[in-house]
Amino acid sequence: MVRITALMDNIRSENKALTAEHGLSYLVEWEERSILFDCGAGAAPLQNARRLGRRLHGLDAVVLSHSHYDHAAGYRDLIEAGLGSRLLYTGPHFFEAKYACEGVRYTDLSAGFGEGFLAGHGIVHQVVDGMSEIAPGAFLVGGFARTHAFETIPARFVRRTPSGFVPDDFADEICLAFTAGDGLAVLVGCSHPGILNMVEQVHTVLGKPVRAVFGGTHLAEADAGRIDATVQGLRQLGLRTLGLGHCSGEAAECAIRAAGASGCHLAVGDCVFL
Numbered sequence: 097m098v099r100i101t102a103l104m105d106n107i108r109s110e111n112k113a114l115t116a117e118h119g120l121s122y123l124v125e126w127e128e129r130s131i132l133f134d135c136g137a138g139a140a141p142l143q144n145a146r147r148l149g150r151r152l153h154g155l156d157a158v159v160l161s162h163s164h165y166d167h168a169a170g171y172r173d174l175i176e177a178g179l180g181s182r183l184l185y186t187g188p189h190f191f192e193a194k195y196a197c198e199g200v201r202y203t204d205l206s207a208g209f210g211e212g213f214l215a216g217h218g219i220v221h222q223v224v225d226g227m228s229e230i231a232p233g234a235f236l237v238g239g240f241a242r243t244h245a246f247e248t249i250p251a252r253f254v255r256r257t258p259s260g261f262v263p264d265d266f267a268d269e270i271c272l273a274f275t276a277g278d279g280l281a282v283l284v285g286c287s288h289p290g291i292l293n294m295v296e297q298v299h300t301v302l303g304k305p306v307r308a309v310f311g312g313t314h315l316a317e318a319d320a321g322r323i324d325a326t327v328q329g330l331r332q333l334g335l336r337t338l339g340l341g342h343c344s345g346e347a348a349e350c351a352i353r354a355a356g357a358s359g360c361h362l363a364v365g366d367c368v369f370l
Contacts, residue, residue, distance in 0.1 A: 156231060
């Protein structure tokens with residue numbers, strides 16, 4: 097049985113002893129294995145884990161879905177606290193500087209640490225570009241094809257390169273998939289490449305239907321047409337359970353329930369068992 101515990105989400109659960117803030121972090125535990133998927137924006141996920149009695153020492157691996165601060169900046173706190181794992185998985189181009197642009201103003205959204213930090217703490221950094229099996233029945237998938245034209249990325253997200261600022265295509269984004277029942281369950285961070293693009297590629301490379309998705313889908317800013325097309329597309333791909341959180345938005349959660357899919361919001365401290 098797989099247990100997924102939300103150590104960070106934007107929303108508080110019924111457990112009012114926990115801290116909620118803008119970000120995402122999931123602890124995945126099964127058999128004798130444990131993987132931390134995303135680390136939130138700071139030290140709060142560590143405090144939440146302690147209050148929940150979940151161990152973050154001696155993890156098998158840490159996976160960072162992409163390098164935005166609300167998913168990756170808490171990694172520094174994790175490692176400096178002597179927790180986590182000596183093994184880190186990211187997608188390619190993880191350390192490129194990322195910004196949100198509004199007119200002449202740029203806000204740095206990067207993780208806040210570089211390769212020097214990893215070297216100084218003896219971290220083994222593995223880059224996933226495609227598909228990689230990181231444990232029996234657990235896979236990381238990246239390099240998503242952009243097949244659905246309506247799954248666009250907001251223009252404000254940019255990367256700084258030696259030749260200047262360019263639109264961020266989120267080539268660094270990866271997701272975690274693992275075997276669950278007759279198909280796969282997938283954890284996503286923000287789904288910047290498009291949740292349909294991501295789910296379709298997971299299905300293609302692993303050859304199994306995706307039955308459940310948990311995490312952020314970045315639909316909070318989407319219009320009703322995109323939300324409906326996304327929900328219908330996921331249902332057609334065989335999705336049974338969609339646990340939205342973080343950047344997904346209330347409208348998307350309502351659309352899932354209206355479509356007849358099993359849905360939930362994984363707030364801080366909530367967990368699911370598969």
